[in-house]
Amino acid sequence: MHRLGCTGKRQYASPEAAEAALSAMWSKCRPGARLPTRKYPCLYGDHWHITSSPQPPLSIREDPAA
Numbered sequence: 001m002h003r004l005g006c007t008g009k010r011q012y013a014s015p016e017a018a019e020a021a022l023s024a025m026w027s028k029c030r031p032g033a034r035l036p037t038r039k040y041p042c043l044y045g046d047h048w049h050i051t052s053s054p055q056p057p058l059s060i061r062e063d064p065a066a
């Protein structure tokens with residue numbers, strides 16, 4: 001089954017899960033590494049993603065927690 005939007009992206013069931021994933025990555029980071037910096041709710045399903053982009057992807061909703 002093909003689903004638009006988040007093929008191949010890691011999905012998180014809640015903003016808390018996304019935050020935990022970010023924290024885990026930061027705790028292991030090397031100097032200069034480019035790491036995900038923010039979470040955002042997916043447009044295509046009831047879950048969250050994380051991204052290293054400073055700007056949200058096109059037509060993404062704003063993070064309601066921001």
Ligand SMILES: [Zn+2]
Nearest residue numbers: 006042044045
């Ligand atoms: Zn998604």
